[in-house]
């Protein structure tokens with residue numbers, strides 16, 4: 001295996017070595033090594049340290065000049081919806097004129113308008129769309145992404161979405177309970193049908209299941225039925241909860257020991273306390289709050305209470321049309337009251353934990369060789385440079401996939 005030495009980096013930065021998911025003060029503890037190197041061998045990290053500790057190396061290796069750059073772990077986007085056709089620019093304009101997200105969905109638009117386009121697309125087109133969004137994520141420093149289905153809402157298209165995500169290198173989540181499609185008589189009947197007709201095939205591809213608990217989509221009884229059936233098939237459980245209203249999704253997530261509950265823009269003090277006392281990770285999606293003009297989730301309260309948090313883009317055509325985790329980091333620092341250190345841990349090691357991947361998210365010997373080089377001598381430009389061009393080079397599994405080859 002060829003070794004790759006990234007030398008003379010201004011900084012090498014990694015979240016602390018505590019047990020994942022990092023909570024409380026541990027979330028904000030990063031290690032910064034100045035004038036440093038990272039040594040990779042194949043798809044693994046061999047060592048990380050100051051240049052002064054780099055002993056004589058034997059054998060052949062490639063070298064990357066890290067002068068003027070800083071290194072962080074590859075970013076992990078643990079919540080995206082990249083498998084869709086069409087766009088919602090028309091609804092974006094309507095919302096700019098005052099229409100609301102839930103009104104558009106209730107009128108048969110929103111998720112359901114994307115469902116119409118996605119059903120008509122076919123596997124090859126879906127593959128191409130997911131690959132395009134995956135490439136945009138890589139350009140912004142994302143080396144691992146999760147992707148959800150949920151725009152098919154019929155067997156063939158749900159499975160096609162999951163396959164497209166898997167084949168693009170993503171971690172597939174079956175969002176079978178995203179909305180009720182028009183051909184189904186109601187949410188109860190749809191959940192029963194999806195469990196019977198789609199779950200067996202979805203469970204062969206997906207690693208997790210997800211449900212949108214909200215007024216007009218699925219209530220907690222329907223969500224419980226769906227999630228319990230998915231768990232029996234070996235899927236990890238996740239929920240979209242408390243986005244527009246508090247509907248009991250937090251107690252359900254805690255009771256079912258879900259991997260995560262995502263959104264939480266409407267979560268109050270009781271929900272914060274409940275999550276802090278649980279193992280459920282709160283996945284915060286500030287782009288969705290910004291995009292829909294909703295309140296930001298109570299990130300600071302969650303961290304201070306001891307809850308585990310992660311950050312993600314929620315990339316999708318309706319509520320968050322943006323593939324950039326650096327933008328999420330800027331919003332975390334300006335809108336959520338998090339520090340750059342907390343933001344970094346939340347979209348690396350903690351996000352990887354949500355996906356059940358404890359082999360990445362930090363720069364340490366033995367972990368996957370996913371490294372992002374930033375075009376800055378201070379790594380905090382990641383969050384500081386709003387929508388800036390801060391990602392210089394992306395190394396995924398030891399391969400340079402973006403930047404100087």
Ligand code: NIG
Nearest residue numbers: 111212288314316317318319
């Ligand atoms: O996480 N809220 C539900 N699902 C997505 C939006 C999907 C869409 O609008 O197309 C979300 O925001």
Ligand code: FE
Nearest residue numbers: 079081240314
């Ligand atoms: Fe989402």
